[in-house]
Structures are given as C-alpha cells and as structure tokens.
Amino acid sequence: MPFIDQFTDLTPVNVVVNILDVLLVWFVIYKIITLIKGTKAVQLLKGIFVIIIARILTVFFGLNTLSWMMDEVLTWGFIGIIIIFQPEIRRALEQLGRGKLFARTNLQEAEEQNRLIEAMTKSVSYMAKRRIGALISIERETGLNDYIETGIPLNSVVTSELLINIFIPNTPLHDGAVIMHKNLIAAAACYLPLSESPFISKELGTRHRAAIGISEVTDAITIIVSEETGAVSLTSNGDLHRNLSMEEFETRLRKVWFGPEPEVENSSKWPWRGKKNG
Template sequence: MFDGGFELLDLLRIGVDIAILWYVFYKLIMLIRGTKAIQLLKGIFVVLGIWFLSSESILDLQTVNWVMWQVIMWGFLGIIILFQPELRRALEQLGRGSFFSRNTASEEEILNQSINAIVKSCNYMAKRRIGALITIERETPMGDYVETGIPINGRLTNELLTNIFIPNTPLHDGAVIIKKDGIQAAACYLPLSENPFISKELGTRHRAAMGISEVTDALTIVVSEETGQISCTKNGELHRDLDQEKLVKMLKDNLEPKIIAPAKGNWSWRGKKNG
C-alpha cells in the first residue's frame, strides 16, 4: 500500500513538473513570437544540433564539438546582452502577473475596435468619394477568393484600410477581404451578380458585392466613387445609403465573436440567427 501510494505521488509530481515546464516554455514562445528573438531561438537549436552530432558517441568531430561547446558556454552571456529589452519585458510581465494570464483584450473589445476602424475608413472615403469594396468573412470560408488577390495578412486599422483604396495605387482596384481582426488580402476578384433586377445605375462594385452575398454569408460594404454613398450587402440583399449610425448597427447586428479555441485565443465572426 505504502509503496504503491509513494509511486503514485512520484508520478503526479513528475507530471506536474513537466506540465509547468511546458507551460512556461509555451508562454516564452508566445512572448517572443514575431520578434527578432525567435530567429535567435532557431540559431540556438542549430548550434545544439551541431554540438550533439559532433559528440564522441556519434560523429566524433572533436574540434567542431569543442568550438560548439565554447559557443554554448559563452553564448548565454551574449544573449543576455543582446536581448536585454525582451528579457526586461518578460520580467515586467511576470511582476505584473500578466505572464501567466490570457490576453486581456476580450473578443467583444476586438470586434468593437474592428468595427470602429471599418466605419472610420468608410466615412473618410465616402466624404472624398473614394471607391471601396470591403468583404468581411463570417462562417463561409473565402479562401478561394483570397487567393485571387494580393496577400496582406495585416492587423485591421483605419489607416491601412483607407490607404489600400487610395486611387492610382496598385491595390485599390478590387476587394479587400477581412477575417477576424485582420486584413487577409486586397485586390481580390469577387463574382458578379447576374440578378436582372439590380438597378442599372449600380456599377461593378455593387454587382460584385451582391454576387459574393449570393454565394457566401459574407457581409460586404461598398463605398460609391460616384455618389459617396455607403451600401452593404448580405444574403443577396442590398442596403443602400447608410449613414454612420446605420452602418455601425448593421455591423454589430451581423457580427459577433465566436470562440473556437479559448486556450489559443482564436475566434471568428458569425452572423446572428435573427440577422
């Protein structure tokens, strides 16, 4: 009984020990992701790999093994000097207690920031009669349409979205496709609607917006270059002449956060059933 209980406690202790180390390692990777430190991490793995392969038990490359060992011994001092800002940021987060916490920005906050960016950009372009075609992915994947454009993969901001549609720039002609809180691609081709009841006064952008709304559940915003009016399409319906208040309501009524994997903070937008 005692021996069995002792072995069980040992297994639990080992499991907790490994879990803590893996969690800390994961948080460190998330902290340095997207920074120059991630390239350093790759270099460290290369050095460790060469040192291991050159060891006496494998290739027995004594000179290479000795050089790699010196790099490992003195390299950590160089890492502390070169990456002092990243280390300081990690220690600051640890002191604030945010190192072990999830992302503080909720899905609702991210959605509101995205809506504000879209509305500000549309109002700016509408006042200056800059044509725009903005498609927001919901549940139906739009990978086929993203592939027709130029990859952006940037965070959605008012400035970036507006700059894409500035006339006589390489990306202004075509649609911007937004997924979650980022701009996936620009200058994308959308299918044109063949609905014979669409008003003849509407141009290619409106027909493309109607076309994509007929084959997907995407929400598409059009800024008219001729009139400066803002329109929106969904489920094959066209809502014309939207002011700022109506546009905000349209976006909020049809977009909402949907948590896919809370541990990773991933989410997407889906339309409300009554929308």
C-alpha cells in the same frame, strides 16, 4: 401491444440515454443549419425537399415512370452533392476540427469586436466624404479562400489607416476588393463573383454587383463606398442596403457581424462618431 411495451419496459437509465440521444441529434441538425445559413447550400436544401415531396406524390398518384426517375435522382444526387460542394464540406470539417463550433464570446473578444467596428466605421466615413471607391468583404462562416487567392496577400491587422491607404486612387491595390479573415486583412485587390440577377438596378456599378454576387454564394458581409456619390451600402445574405448614414451603417454592421451592441462603450470615446457624412 408491442409498440406500447417498448416504452413500458424502459429503465430510467434507458430513458435518460434516449433523451440525450434525441438532444444530440437536434444539436447536430441545428449546427448544420447554422453552418449553411446564408450560403448557396440553403438553395440546394430547398431543391432536395422539392424532390422528396415530388417522390412522395408520385407514389401517391401511382406515377411509376416518374417515381423511378425520382429514385435515380435521390440515389445519385448525394454523390453529386459531395463532388459539387467539396470545398464547403472541407471548410466545415476544418471549422469543426478547430473547435470553432463551440467557441464562446468573452470580454476580450467584445473589446476586439469594438475595435474592428471602430476601424471599419472610421475608414468608411473618411472614404465616403472624399468619394473614394471601396469594396470590403468580411468572411464569416463560409470560407473565402478561393477569392483571397485571387488577390495580393497581406495578413495585416485591421486599422482604419491601412484600409484608407489601400483604396487611395491610382495605387497598386485600390482596384478590387479587400477580404477580411477574422480580425485580419487577408488580401487586397481580390476578384469577387459578379451577380447575374436581372433585378439589380441598372444604376449600380461593378462594385455593387460584385458585393451582391459574393453575398449570394457565401454568408460574407460586404461594404461598398460609391466612387461617384460617396454613398455607403452593405450586403448580407443576398440583401443590399443602400445609402446608409454612418449611424445606420455602424448599427447594421455590428448587428450582422457580431450581434447587438454591448452596453460598455461611451460615444465620447470615439470623437469621430456623430459627424455627418459629406
């Protein structure tokens, strides 16, 4: 049989090349899925799968008119996708050009991660005790440049003192969100998109609605400190985690931001740890 002959005629070199070819294809698919995970592109991908399944069903049941409509959607839909998602495609290509897809964590990065977690937890603990309202969004894979441009640029090193100072009431930068890019505070007083979900509790205010909104369209992590109650909440991938203790907040923040906590730190190094949230 011709199909069987295609495999029996392969040389060892061809076998290795074909295996590498398949592995590279799967690697590219994996990286694409990693890039769009937690973004609005995931919903788009689900919609494409629905259209493809509908197209197959129209052929199976002989629905010619509907089949023609599906063909038109698939033909012109990809052009529409490129136009609508041009910013996301551009940012993905920029990340690829910077070699970010192949970056590896080393000891220096782990130390920087611990420093960032310490600064975030210390500042949030301080503001929660004093009921200072705060909204902090942390950029991950999906770029937040569109939202950074709505605020006041800072490009400052992340410290707990600076974060606290920004959100002190009646100061020029306290109204709006702080957006972090890598290990820097990119901008303050930024505007985030408000969620339009009808399922959000009516008791949640603008900060929580903005935090949910940005998590629905990007993979950003957003931290909220309630001005009314001092409660600490966190959003990620469209999920809202409310009324977190400081231990829960630190654990969850580290997990969604960097992954499991490395066993290299002693809690005595951070004396502010373990204090109850007032």
